[in-house]
Amino acid sequence: MLQFTEWLSQTSFSLAIQTHEWVIPTVQSIHIAAIGVVLASIFMIDLRVLGLAGRDQSLLETTGRFGPWLSGALCILLTTGVLMVLGEPARELLAFSFWLKMFLVAFGTLVAAAFQMALRRNEPHWEISITKRATTKLLAVVTLLIWVFIVILGRLIAYDHVWGSWSHAPKA
Amino acid sequence: MDIAGILKSLESTSIATRIRESLLLFPMLESFHVIGLTMVFGTIAIIDLRLLGIASTHRPFTRIANDVLKWTWAAFVLTVITGALMFTTNAGVYFHNSYFRAKMLLLLLAGINMLVFELTAGRTVERWDKDPSAPLSGKAVAAISILLWIGVIFLGRWIGFTTTRAQFKEEPTDINIEDILPK
Numbered sequence: 001m002l003q004f005t006e007w008l009s010q011t012s013f014s015l016a017i018q019t020h021e022w023v024i025p026t027v028q029s030i031h032i033a034a035i036g037v038v039l040a041s042i043f044m045i046d047l048r049v050l051g052l053a054g055r056d057q058s059l060l061e062t063t064g065r066f067g068p069w070l071s072g073a074l075c076i077l078l079t080t081g082v083l084m085v086l087g088e089p090a091r092e093l094l095a096f097s098f099w100l101k102m103f104l105v106a107f108g109t110l111v112a113a114a115f116q117m118a119l120r121r122n123e124p125h126w127e128i129s130i131t132k133r134a135t136t137k138l139l140a141v142v143t144l145l146i147w148v149f150i151v152i153l154g155r156l157i158a159y160d161h162v163w164g165s166w167s168h169a170p171k172a
Numbered sequence: 173m174d175i176a177g178i179l180k181s182l183e184s185t186s187i188a189t190r191i192r193e194s195l196l197l198f199p200m201l202e203s204f205h206v207i208g209l210t211m212v213f214g215t216i217a218i219i220d221l222r223l224l225g226i227a228s229t230h231r232p233f234t235r236i237a238n239d240v241l242k243w244t245w246a247a248f249v250l251t252v253i254t255g256a257l258m259f260t261t262n263a264g265v266y267f268h269n270s271y272f273r274a275k276m277l278l279l280l281l282a283g284i285n286m287l288v289f290e291l292t293a294g295r296t297v298e299r300w301d302k303d304p305s306a307p308l309s310g311k312a313v314a315a316i317s318i319l320l321w322i323g324v325i326f327l328g329r330w331i332g333f334t335t336t337r338a339q340f341k342e343e344p345t346d347i348n349i350e351d352i353l354p355k
Binding site: 037047056065152154 | 195196199200202203204209210211214218227231235239240325326328330332333
């Protein structure tokens with residue numbers, strides 16, 4: 001991985017990002033704005049599952065309202081994330097925070113996609129019965145906490161040394 | 173006490189010292205600042221997009237505001253507390269940072285923008301509550317709001333790149349490279 005990051009950092013695209021100082025903070029700012037869309041979308045869907053908001057809407061209507069914004073923002077996060085990796089390969093790819101974050105992002109996205117598909121596939125009354133189940137409410141809280149932890153891990157990439165020997169990122 | 177004195181005494185409070193000396197406290201404050209501000213931005217965007225007639229157009233405006241705004245304020249409080257704590261660790265540097273000042277100005281404008289809404293479209297909300305979008309004044313406030321908050325996010329990130337985090341040093345060095353380099 002170390003050799004790969006060294007090779008990547010010498011590619012012309014990576015060098016272009018490195019030599020233009022404004023690129024990284026700009027890409028990070030767009031990344032943060034997109035996190036806002038993801039967190040708020042997940043939050044509103046979870047509130048609906050918990051019965052704390054949007055009770056005049058069905059669950060399917062709620063995911064229909066926020067789902068496209070959620071997946072759109074996730075695409076922006078992926079794009080800006082890739083740009084950050086290209087701009088600073090060693091800082092990202094050697095960081096423990098980065099890989100734990102990627103694992104949780106994949107997990108969180110799969111859960112959200114599976115939930116949306118199950119909602120679409122089942123009869124309308126199904127959502128009424130599942131929102132009454134304690135496991136569904138627990139799932140809503142756990143997924144929200146996972147996304148919050150993902151944001152913390154994102155910030156910890158800049159402080160990866162807090163993981164001690166688990167981190168291989170160069171000290172900034 | 174003059175402003176320099178106030179800033180100095182903020183930096184020397186025990187809580188500021190505690191944060192500077194800790195490995196994890198500052199990153200955690202930053203993380204929860206990001207969580208708070210992204211929630212502020214995301215939930216305000218829900219309101220603004222409704223006013224503009226872009227999303228949730230079939231739901232009455234007041235119902236959405238009722239669902240969302242309490243969380244916006246809760247997130248805003250989290251952002252202010254974590255931001256204020258980070259400020260104390262290096263008050264002098266942040267206070268003189270132009271991006272920090274510009275960010276505070278945009279936050280003030282966002283507040284004024286909200287007041288403008290209350291005094292214009294907000295007053296006649298019963299009349300357009302079920303309409304797919306707000307009257308022109310409401311749309312203008314919503315568009316300005318989204319732009320201001322995106323500006324706040326960008327300026328916030330730039331503060332991080334133009335200030336060095338104050339860190340506890342056991343052996344203070346005489347020369348700080350940051351002071352020699354051109355700003």
